[in-house]
Amino acid sequence: MKLKGKYILLLIPGLAGVMIFYVIPFLASVYYSLVENTFSNKFAGISNYISILSNRYFRLALANTLEFTAVAVPVTVFVSFIIALLLVSRVKKFLAVRMAFIVPVLLPSAAVIFFWQMIFPESVFSGIVTGGLVWLPVYLLFIWKNTGLNMILFIAAFAAIPADIYEAAALDGASALKKHIYITAPLVMPAALFVIMLTTVNSFRIFKEIYLLYGSYPAESMYTLQNYMNNHFLKMNYQNLAAAAIIFFLIVYAIVAAGLGTGSLLEKRIGKGMRDG
DSSP states (O other), rough: HHHHHHHHHHHHHHHHHEEEEEEEEHHHHHHHHHBTTTTOOBOOOTHHHHHHHTHHHHHHHHHHHHHHHHHHHHHHHHHHHHHHHHHHHHHHTTTHHHHHHHHHHHHOOHHHHHHHHHHHHHHHHHHHTTTTTTHHHHHHHHHHHHHHHHHHHHHHHHTTTTTHHHHHHTTTTTOOHIIIIIIHHHHHHHHHHHHHHHHHHHTTTTTTHHHHHHHHSOOGGGGOOEEEEEEEEHHTTTHHHHHHHHHHHHHHHHHHHHHHHHHHHHHHHHHHHHHHH
C-alpha cells in the first residue's frame, strides 16, 4: 500500500498540470458560453450557441476549415504513405533522407514562414488570390510540414508486418502490387487511421501559418475558425469565443472518437482474420 501511495504522489504534478491548463479552462469556457457577457454573468442558456450558428462569418469559417481538412488530410496521408513505401526497404541507404523529412516538424513556424515568403513573395500571393488559389501556399506548407512525421509512423507500421507473410505470398506467385493490396494495406490500416486522426487534428491548428502569412483578416475564402475565435478574443467578446470553442471541441471530439472506434473495430477484424488464416 505504501508503494502504491508513492506512485500516486508521482502522478500529482502531471494531474495538477492537466487540471490547471486543460480541465479548469475548459469548464470556464463552458461557463462563459452560457452567460450573456463577462460583466453581468447573467445566464443566457443556449442563446450564444444559436447566435454563433446563425452568424455568417462563423458558418464561413467552419466551412473553410472543414474544406481545408477534407482536402489537405487525404493528400498529406497519401503522400506520406507513398514515400514511406518507397523508403521502407532501403532503411540504411535512405536514413539521411528520412531525417530530412522529419526536420520540418522541428522547425518553429515563424522561421518556416520567413522562408515560405521567400518562396512565395508578395507578388505571387496577389496572383494566387486573384486566381482563386489562395489556399495553395497553405496546402503546400501543411503537406511539407506534416509528411515527415506521418512517414515515420508508416515506416514503423511496415516494419511490424512479419516478413514470412510476404515470403508465403511470393511462393504463391503474388506480385509486388498484390502484396501491397492484400497484405500491406490491411495490416497497416489501424496505423493509417491513427495517422489520419493526427493529421486531421493538425489541420485544425493551421491558424499560426495563416496568421503569419495573411494576418488576422485573410481573404474570406481562407477565413478559418481559429481566425474567428482569435478576432473575438481581441474584441473581448468572450461569450461568443467560448461558444465557438465548445462547438469546435465537439467537432474534433466526434472525429477522434469515430477514428478510435473504427481503428478498434479494424484491429479486431484483422486479428480474427489472421487467427482464422
